[in-house]
Amino acid sequence: MFFVDSVMMGWRWLVRMRTALMLLGVLGFMTAVATAVPQAPNVPATVDAWLAGDEGPGVAVATVLATIGAFDVYGSPAFVALLLALYLSLTACLIPRIRAWVRLVRHSRPPLLRHAPSEAPRRIVTDRSPGDVLAAADQVLDRRHWRTRRSDDGHFDGPANGQLDAQSDAQSDGQAVEPATAPMQVAAEKGHWSREGGSLVFHVSFYVLLAAIVFGQLLTFEGQRGVIEGAPGFADTEVSYWTYRPGRWFGPEDHAGWRLDLEQFHVDWIRDPHAPGAGQPTTFRSDVLITPVDGEPFLADVAGNRPLVIDGVKIHQLDWGYAPWIEIEVDGDVVHAGFLTTVVDDEGVFTGAVKAPAADPDVGLEIEIFPYAPDGDDGLPRLTGAPWDEAPLLIFHQWRGDLQLGATQQLITELDTERMDLVGWGFMRPGQDVELENVTVRFVELRRWVGFQVSYRPQIPWLLLASALLVGGLVPALYAYRRRLWVTVRSDGDSRRTLIEVSGRAFQRQEIFEAERDEIVEELASIVGDQPDGSPDPAGAPASEESR
Amino acid sequence: MTQQDLAAISRVLYAPVTIGLYFTAAFVYLYALTTTVGRARDLRRGRLARRVAAAATIAGLTTHVAHEFARGFAQDRLPLGNMFEVTSMMALVGVAVGVGYLTFARRRSDLNGFVLLAGALVLGFAGFMYAEPGPLMPILDTWWRPFHVSLLVSAMGIFTAAFVFHALYLLRDSGDRANPSDDAPGSDDPPHEPLAPGLGGSLADRVDGRDDTLDVAAGATATADAVDTDGALRVDSDVALKAVSAHHAAVRRQVSVWRLVVGTFAGAASVSWVFIVSADSSAAGWGRFMTINLALVAAALVAWWFTPYLPSGATLEGLAHRTIAFAFILWTVGTIAGAMWAEQSWGRFWGWDPKETGALLTWIAYAGYLHARATRGVRGRPAAWIGIAAFVILMGTYLIANYVIVGLHSYAGL
Numbered sequence: 001m002f003f004v005d006s007v008m009m010g011w012r013w014l015v016r017m018r019t020a021l022m023l024l025g026v027l028g029f030m031t032a033v034a035t036a037v038p039q040a041p042n043v044p045a046t047v048d049a050w051l052a053g054d055e056g057p058g059v060a061v062a063t064v065l066a067t068i069g070a071f072d073v074y075g076s077p078a079f080v081a082l083l084l085a086l087y088l089s090l091t092a093c094l095i096p097r098i099r100a101w102v103r104l105v106r107h108s109r110p111p112l113l114r115h116a117p118s119e120a121p122r123r124i125v126t127d128r129s130p131g132d133v134l135a136a137a138d139q140v141l142d143r144r145h146w147r148t149r150r151s152d153d154g155h156f157d158g159p160a161n162g163q164l165d166a167q168s169d170a171q172s173d174g175q176a177v178e179p180a181t182a183p184m185q186v187a188a189e190k191g192h193w194s195r196e197g198g199s200l201v202f203h204v205s206f207y208v209l210l211a212a213i214v215f216g217q218l219l220t221f222e223g224q225r226g227v228i229e230g231a232p233g234f235a236d237t238e239v240s241y242w243t244y245r246p247g248r249w250f251g252p253e254d255h256a257g258w259r260l261d262l263e264q265f266h267v268d269w270i271r272d273p274h275a276p277g278a279g280q281p282t283t284f285r286s287d288v289l290i291t292p293v294d295g296e297p298f299l300a301d302v303a304g305n306r307p308l309v310i311d312g313v314k315i316h317q318l319d320w321g322y323a324p325w326i327e328i329e330v331d332g333d334v335v336h337a338g339f340l341t342t343v344v345d346d347e348g349v350f351t352g353a354v355k356a357p358a359a360d361p362d363v364g365l366e367i368e369i370f371p372y373a374p375d376g377d378d379g380l381p382r383l384t385g386a387p388w389d390e391a392p393l394l395i396f397h398q399w400r401g402d403l404q405l406g407a408t409q410q411l412i413t414e415l416d417t418e419r420m421d422l423v424g425w426g427f428m429r430p431g432q433d434v435e436l437e438n439v440t441v442r443f444v445e446l447r448r449w450v451g452f453q454v455s456y457r458p459q460i461p462w463l464l465l466a467s468a469l470l471v472g473g474l475v476p477a478l479y480a481y482r483r484r485l486w487v488t489v490r491s492d493g494d495s496r497r498t499l500i501e502v503s504g505r506a507f508q509r510q511e512i513f514e515a516e517r518d519e520i521v522e523e524l525a526s527i528v529g530d531q532p533d534g535s536p537d538p539a540g541a542p543a544s545e546e547s548r
Numbered sequence: 549m550t551q552q553d554l555a556a557i558s559r560v561l562y563a564p565v566t567i568g569l570y571f572t573a574a575f576v577y578l579y580a581l582t583t584t585v586g587r588a589r590d591l592r593r594g595r596l597a598r599r600v601a602a603a604a605t606i607a608g609l610t611t612h613v614a615h616e617f618a619r620g621f622a623q624d625r626l627p628l629g630n631m632f633e634v635t636s637m638m639a640l641v642g643v644a645v646g647v648g649y650l651t652f653a654r655r656r657s658d659l660n661g662f663v664l665l666a667g668a669l670v671l672g673f674a675g676f677m678y679a680e681p682g683p684l685m686p687i688l689d690t691w692w693r694p695f696h697v698s699l700l701v702s703a704m705g706i707f708t709a710a711f712v713f714h715a716l717y718l719l720r721d722s723g724d725r726a727n728p729s730d731d732a733p734g735s736d737d738p739p740h741e742p743l744a745p746g747l748g749g750s751l752a753d754r755v756d757g758r759d760d761t762l763d764v765a766a767g768a769t770a771t772a773d774a775v776d777t778d779g780a781l782r783v784d785s786d787v788a789l790k791a792v793s794a795h796h797a798a799v800r801r802q803v804s805v806w807r808l809v810v811g812t813f814a815g816a817a818s819v820s821w822v823f824i825v826s827a828d829s830s831a832a833g834w835g836r837f838m839t840i841n842l843a844l845v846a847a848a849l850v851a852w853w854f855t856p857y858l859p860s861g862a863t864l865e866g867l868a869h870r871t872i873a874f875a876f877i878l879w880t881v882g883t884i885a886g887a888m889w890a891e892q893s894w895g896r897f898w899g900w901d902p903k904e905t906g907a908l909l910t911w912i913a914y915a916g917y918l919h920a921r922a923t924r925g926v927r928g929r930p931a932a933w934i935g936i937a938a939f940v941i942l943m944g945t946y947l948i949a950n951y952v953i954v955g956l957h958s959y960a961g962l
């Protein structure tokens with residue numbers, strides 16, 4: 001029993017609006033932490049720098065942050081727990097709301113007024129019979145998509161009204177209405193189910209969103225690979241990517257197997273140092289040749305904002321750099337020959353490392369490419385930070401010793417020089433070579449390489465669906481408003497004319513309701529004949545003959 | 549005309565022309581607010597002032613739009629590519645939508661002065677981020693960008709107007725404590741008790757319709773002699789005018805000026821510290837920090853002085869809610885568009901980049917406000933404070949993500 005009781009209590013706690021508010025507050029707080037503290041899945045280097053004390057608030061604070069999982073907020077158990085609580089609360093909230101909403105849509109009928117309206121309503125006087133007026137009012141409201149109910153339709157039992165408005169001043173809820181005291185009327189309501197329905201669609205979209213994200217994580221695939229201009233590219237297979245991140249349910253057989261070769265890469269900048277935006281890139285585009293497994297090869301281009309899409313797989317151009325062909329000869333033997341993919345640093349220098357374990361002892365080169373280093377007056381190259389390759393210069397530092405490949409964790413772009421000695425350094429232009437202590441380094445040619453990202457994201461249509469539901473629900477949830485209107489009629493015994501009174505109230509957005517009510521009154525008046533009360537027209541003016 | 553000429557024109561249109569017009573319009577509107585109760589002569593002046601202020605507003609909006617066009621043509625692209633341009637556009641949308649909504653949808657153009665004051669300040673602060681016109685990095689150059697950015701910038705401008713309404717609501721709600729006829733603070737619908745004794749039934753109705761109980765609140769012995777068509781209240785007797793200004797003073801006394809000053813300074817500082825961190829020299833940074841904080845404190849004091857002239861709390865709270873509802877939808881669509889652009893440009897739709905996280909945080913904060921407003925016991929003042937906190941979060945994430953943390957999104961680096 002205790003168990004059942006606590007579950008019930010927990011459920012009741014979850015259903016409360018304050019709980020949802022509190023959980024949203026916690027979600028906001030966690031997001032704030034993730035904004036302020038670098039996130040490991042995003043910027044691992046910055047996180048390392050914080051932990052090492054090179055950056056950020058210091059080692060002590062960083063250690064505390066690491067302990068509480070602040071460097072990976074969205075991967076932390078606390079976040080998963082919060083998400084769980086939020087979705088439980090959402091579910092607890094939505095179940096009764098959906099039930100009430102269905103009841104509302106199916107059964108709700110606008111309540112009838114028991115007495116003639118007391119607050120100053122709009123009035124119309126007409127010669128039409130009360131029955132005519134009610135029919136006209138019904139028609140007007142119907143055309144405007146109000147849900148209507150007439151006092152003369154024979155159902156005077158209390159309406160099975162939804163529990164939406166505790167504030168309802170129509171005293172008919174759940175009680176029998178006395179036909180004798182109730183005026184003849186058309187009662188109408190609008191916005192009751194669209195507002196709440198919108199809100200429900202909005203909240204339900206979060207389940208679609210969650211499902212899309214979870215299944216997306218399982219089914220997705222993302223890989224990156226650099227390709228050198230004019231050199232053989234790569235095939236879409238498990239082994240050819242430099243970084244490879246498949247979802248748990250993405251297998252090797254899911255690759256399409258096409259080949260990609262980079263024919264040419266176009267990049268340019270604003271070269272005039274005095275022009276506004278000097279140095280900014282202006283062009284960034286790859287011409288690629290795609291060879292499907294069974295099909296004709298075709299040319300396509302990939303640009304900054306224009307990925308190439310092949311069978312639902314997107315190919316993006318992510319980064320690029322210069323790729324020098326470097327050969328190393330030791331005592332007449334070529335121990336290394338190949339393109340090196342260099343990466344640009346903050347100063348505009350393209351750097352990389354060559355590792356040649358085939359030599360004995362190992363040779364390692366640290367490479368820097370200065371794309372534009374024209375000769376100065378003294379015949380020596382002048383280094384600039386400009387990125388265009390009009391006067392490329394390669395500077396290298398040569399190390400010998402033990403590269404410790406496989407022994408230590410290292411980046412392909414950096415040498416581990418722990419067990420190596422610096423032999424010397426040199427510089428050269430394409431086609432030149434430099435010999436240092438029996439090691440000849442040759443800079444054969446300079447090309448460019450492009451880093452492509454290949455991604456498969458089957459969740460995207462579902463995310464779009466969730467977004468559409470979210471926005472589509474939000475608009476009525478915030479813009480529809482619940483309102484009620486009563487058109488009551490009374491015969492004036494003496495003049496044998498009919499007095500029409502229009503009253504109503506809105507639960508939200510009172511300010512636009514009044515204009516709407518006035519419009520309805522105008523329309524009704526134009527049908528049944530007379531001007532609304534308060535106009536200069538004398539009350540006894542003849543009714544117009546217009547009829548519908 | 550060369551592009552240099554256009555750049556020079558856009559600079560002049562920005563400052564002093566548009567900023568000057570906004571400030572002028574703001575202060576003339578505020579002056580007009582003080583003429584809603586007074587002698588016939590004051591009322592006449594008020595009508596004139598409202599006309600002048602409306603003209604200055606239209607002129608200011610026109611020069612602001614002209615500035616954006618000149619800047620756009622000077623660099624052959626939409627002027628939404630850096631912090632200055634985004635902030636300036638935010639002020640433009642805030643003023644245009646705020647004033648347009650107040651004037652045409654709500655018939656409350658008397659409040660335009662506050663929105664214009666906020667717009668003038670935001671536009672002035674944009675000067676701290678000024679950058680000369682220039683081209684855009686190609687990665688930013690796609691139609692997704694104007695779509696995504698203009699939605700978010702519009703939402704920012706409208707959230708700014710909502711912030712003004714919330715601040716005024718809190719002031720007025722505090723001021724209401726001087727008004728014995730009002731019930732608990734934050735109630736949705738303060739009942740309008742009989743106004744000053746001596747106001748006839750139909751007259752009271754008219755004043756009621758003006759939605760303002762404070763001017764001639766209970767206790768004041770004012771005798772209104774007539775009510776203008778625009779709702780202004782003519783009062784001729786010295787005794788009555790004295791009673792009115794005594795009542796105004798009583799309303800102002802309900803707000804603790806020191807708490808207002810310290811709170812505004814602290815609230816502004818919680819965002820403007822970014823300028824200290826990001827400026828080239830610490831003197832410039834502190835200068836900006838103090839300028840922003842003190843300008844906002846001054847604006848808060850102006851608003852405080854005008855508390856007695858404000859409409860009812862329910863009206864102000866309603867204005868804040870409607871503007872937030874609208875901006876929230878824009879923010880939602882804009883954030884989704886941003887994810888679509890990121891998928892297009894960078895091959896991932898969401899990467900928890902600081903700007904993305906900031907947009908989400910702002911969204912959660914405003915969702916929190918909407919929930920609070922729908923929660924019994926939280927609506928009213930607490931909900932308004934959440935709305936104000938949400939605006940602080942909006943401005944904070946905007947500045948931090950651009951100036952402090954360099955991510956993929958920041959205009960600073962690519």
Ligand code: HEM
Nearest residue numbers: 014015016017020086089090093199206477478915918922
């Ligand atoms: C997943 C996080 C949630 C978000 C982002 C969210 C967002 C929103 C938003 C923006 C609205 C405003 C729409 C309107 O005013 O009608 C709203 C309304 C509402 N939400 Fe949520 N919600 C969330 C979770 C919840 C939960 C867990 C509950 C249940 C306790 C809940 C209950 C409600 C209710 C009752 C309304 C209607 C308020 C009204 O009628 O004005 N929400 N929600």
